[in-house]
Amino acid sequence: LIIMLLGFCAYAPVVYLATAQFYEQSKPQSPISVEDAFIKTFKPVEVLTGEAYDDAADEPAAADDREPIAENQK
Numbered sequence: 001l002i003i004m005l006l007g008f009c010a011y012a013p014v015v016y017l018a019t020a021q022f023y024e025q026s027k028p029q030s031p032i033s034v035e036d037a038f039i040k041t042f043k044p045v046e047v048l049t050g051e052a053y054d055d056a057a058d059e060p061a062a063a064d065d066r067e068p069i070a071e072n073q074k
Contacts, residue, residue, distance in 0.1 A: 046052035 044052065
């Protein structure tokens, strides 16, 4: 029992160091904003309500997926 306790005391710092190092290395190097992370997820309000569609073609008029989110779209 004492040998197991000493083994755990020697092994625990290695485990804690490995997990901390993993999370530190996998952290993004540059900060990512929420708008950039979900740019392809949310559709503009005009597309959802149908205002962006041309009546003749039934396709989006000129929707750019990379345009910034306006205040009324949040």
